[in-house]
Amino acid sequence: MTTPLPRPLPLSIFRDDEPVIQSHSLLNAARLPGVQVPLFGDTSAWDFNGVVRRNANLSEGSFRMNLNEGLASPEWNLTAREVAMVMANPRHEVVIDAGVHLPPEPFDVQTIIRTNSLLRTIVSWGRGNGMPDRLDGWRDTDFRRFTNWLATTKGRQAGTVMNYTAVIKRLHEIGPALAFGGPLVDPWPGKSARQAAKYEVASELSTPNVPPEIWFPLVRAAWTYVHTFAPDVLRAFHRYERLHGRVRQFSRDTITPHLEAWLADPASRIPLHAPEAPDHFGARREGVNWGLLRLFIQADPRGSAFSSDTRVGRLRQERVLQALEAGHPTTTGLIDDLAQVTRADGTTGPWHPGLDPRALTTLVSRMRDAAFCLVVALSMMRDSEIHEIRRGALVEHYNAPAIASSLDKGHRGRPGKHWWITDPVAEAITVAEAISVHEERVFAPLKRPNSTRAAHGAQMLECFVATVNNGSAWTGLEPIPGGRISPHMFRKTMAMLTDQFPGSEIALGLQLKHVAGRALANRSTLGYAAADTQWAHLLENAVDAARFRRFKDLFGAHKDSQPIGYGPRARSFSGAGLDQVESVAGV
Template identity: 25%
Template sequence: MTIESRTAPASQNSQTHPFEGQDIFDAAGLEASVDAHRPNFNHDVWDLSGLKDAPATMGTFRKKLDFTRIVNPQWRLVAKEYLFSRLAPRHPVVAGSASAFRTPLNPSTIWNELRRLTRWFNHLSHAGVAHLGEVDQQRHCISYLNEVAWKDAKPEEPVSPSTIAAFIHSTQVIQQYTGILSENYAPGFSPWGGKSADSIAGYVRTTENQVPPVPDTILRPLLANAFYLIETIGPLLAAEASRAREFDELQKRSIRGLKQSERPRLRTAIERLQQAGVAAPRLSAAGRAKRISQGWDEEDPLLCLAWHSVVTTVAGAMGHRRDLEELRPLLVAWVNECGIEESWCRDGALVPRLDNQEQIPWAIPVDRSALAAMKTAVESAAFFVISALSGMRSSELHEIRGGSLTREDLGNGIYRHRILSRRIKGQQFGGIDDLWVVIEDVYRALGTVESLQDANPGELLFTKQSNTAHLRYVRLRNWMNGPVGQRLGLAEVPEGPVSPRALRRTLALAIAQRPHGLMAAKYHLKHLSVATTEGYAARPGGHQAAFRAEISAAEESEHLRLTVAAYEDYKQGKLPSGQGARELTRVFASVDEILTSHQPGQATVIDDRRVERLLKAKAESLFVGDANYCWFTDPKKALCLQLAQTPDATEPLIGLCDSGRCPQATHHGIHREAWASHAESVKTVFLGNPRLSKPELSRAQVTFDRANRILTEIDNAGATHEG
């Protein structure tokens, strides 16, 4: 198969094709790298690898548009005409069509578009259709729907409605280019009679974020393992990876044979290694198999000796067999006395296991492939930590390059950490530069990746192994649950979906639903919230602003849920307590009146949506404290603002909240555990401490009494109403 293929057939009127010889990049207004191959409309394979500023997630295979996979040669031309029209909507022929799309197709998506067209056209060919005018709804469209509705690899597993809708849409959109395409459906025919692809596939579009968060049962061990790998294993592995890179550079320069004058030095070096008890390096399994195929005796004591690496390290030369045979007696003595083991991670420093803190070597001797697998695992651990604690999208993670970290010293030991990346989603092809403000944990994780790779400035960090986040996660999970991970005491990570999208959603919900959740308790949720807010303020149009919008939406939904839950408790006799309880109860009572009032002879439907609408205004005033709710309706009544002397503030200062005295604070059953834990902690740590001074003891007693008073109020509020 060649890229420079035959010229496209002429159009039906025997004139030169209007797209004949058109340069794809020029027609689409796309920039190409210097000396890049330039695809032409006439080519049967469009090579887009020369695209300048292509996103990292646009893999190599997505840049090869192979039209020869379409069985019918005439339909290859149709596919090229259609995709050219989508890429270059300003071309005079395309611009003259009233039904053609006016927005250029993003080159990142064109591979999928061709894949769907190929499947449709080949389905028709297999059904015996020679011309698009023969396509029939019952015989061809319905059978195609049944074909694409189930996965090829897993016939028992259905395809998602959104994917089915995309396949159907590709069959329908061809009709919009009648007059441009050299062949089209019969006049008046439209697949599925003009019904929308979404309705046929049963796909319901929504503006709500429906990505499920990562379950805590998966998130907890994943993050615990990831931080252990980054902080404990990462620095030691980086040193070993550096040594491996140095050996690679030495091996590249070792292209000459061993000189006769260098053999005494090599003999001396081997004798010293033997005297020091250093094991000989082991040859890879592939190397051993090659030696056996070349006639080596399988019982040869030197069969597994990595002779070339010995010569390379000592003399910077290539190790040939003639050199080995000359030194065979010395080498056999070395192997017999010291043995053979893998070259990497020997004499590993002791580190504590993650599970029981037992001191073990951070790694056992491994071969080069196992060292690479460990390096990939730590890099992947950093990838998911950055995703989980920054909210960056997968496309933005893959655009991170060496030298993208910045650290600003704000004084008093306070730093602001930023990551420079590129914003791809919602932007023109290639994206634009964007900055993310992150916490120190994320800064350290990315720093570990840079040290592992010894990355040069501008070098992509997360595209060397796989730019598919799902595949990256599967490999990381298997490694964590495998022998190496279990030797380190890593927690077993259960099966389940994990992706940057799900982790972004998890973080948004964790911040919105504070103070609940794993990350709130363990990973400085307050700092996460501050970092994302700083990023939003610094770049209002950036994607960190979009992430803050997701948080705000989730926060609004969570506050409404909590308000409705408090109202439902009220209806069941579980009243709130605290200084703001009377006002909150009055609001709930007014809602009751509205719900129960109706005109004579008219029925009133009370559903969840109506209750939420009535409580929405109250929910908008809710701020969630560590052990209380703050209904911030009047800044002048807010005790925290009075203490801080900022009466004009638009939000409460939750960190200064004294919910036992504030007239806008309430306590509910959900807060009882927090107050009980607080009271027990004060009793154990302070009141039970004989070394406490009298003033300190007095303050602790006041705190303990206040906690018990609030506990009593919470208990009595529910009991009083029930009685």
């Protein structure tokens, strides 16, 4: 039996040695000689990390385009590479020569990668239905069968079907530039992708508001962590760094006398493992915290000064235990004077059992998460825009505190933007900046200072909720009910509050000066401000309470013979209104 030789691929309009990125701004590192950048001839994957700028909220994996999985056949692999190349360089001379005329702006890298993913699904369906490995061999009815399969068999929403429809129409548009061609005709002539998918723009967004029973305890907890607990964590962290900076190299003969001198100091405290605590505070052991004790006496915290495997180590352990029996002062952490809280059972005590190095590692991350929670709940910034906050971003804008960051969604040039903020948000940014180990970014992973990885907003919210609930017995904070929350939900909730209830107690305290105008700036954001039945009754009561407090303040000023305002309306209200109240009430 003779195996037929594979047919050679048709010649592409692009050269194999051409760089993929020709129309986007390259990072400086990608301009250096010898730096590897994606080339059109690369058939396995295109990695755009370090080549073009990646938004801070995106992971490294989301910036790699896989050309193997589902696209390994030579025909589909070439088509996928050509589609991406055309989208990355729409005004490439060979694209124009092929008769394809697209808008001059190149597609965003994320859009190119997403199109590649959608094409993979189209290819998979075609392979399962016996379709040829080239788009010009598909009929218009085949593409309509595919979108019907998405909607009926797979149950995809109209918005998702619209995305696939847009890709198919784009494949037809750029078909002359593809070696295997594109769809010969538009399967939906005279219709937009939205019309073809029967996608109707709803007046209300599908994104739900954060329920009030979650919003209130979550925001209160975030503020408590940022305002009350964070100073303790930062003090403990700074002391931990100072202790590490004082570590000395002791000889075998000098460490024991140094230990004796340390025990003789009345200010020294022997560190003990904290009493049993919730899981998120770390696994606990009983007795002396030997690792922290080594750090206290300036010895290597990972050394063998108190090792049970040596005779001299056991003798030092016995000496410390003797000091404990004699009443030597103890501690359960790096600092002692923690903030005091009142717990649900009425008792008062420190908010944490002991800030030792193990607990500190977790709590530093949770402080960052609490700061993120406050910013996303009270600033109306998008998740991507919060991740773009850089060090020194707290500024004054028209004599009001503001955050300087960058717009991402729908703004290719990434213009600078100022968000007016309240004092709690400013304090949250300050805490996050003090904790961050990244050279530039405020909200970034905390383990590797030079990491380009992203800290995911939804995960930060999830981790913070778990921390609050697990530690409520110590912190006295109200547990947060279960339920889905995301950064986008907080943005919509804040828009609803500032539009529907501008005089409410919440809006009076938290409303941002620009929020209402920004939330209602265009049609797509009208749904953000839609009323929510979960909040309606609660906020109506808040409006009544706010009005009563205002009236009470005015009445108090009138009774003390102070002016409540100036002009005819103020005099009328003071004379005919407040005087009548005083006479009726008999006060």
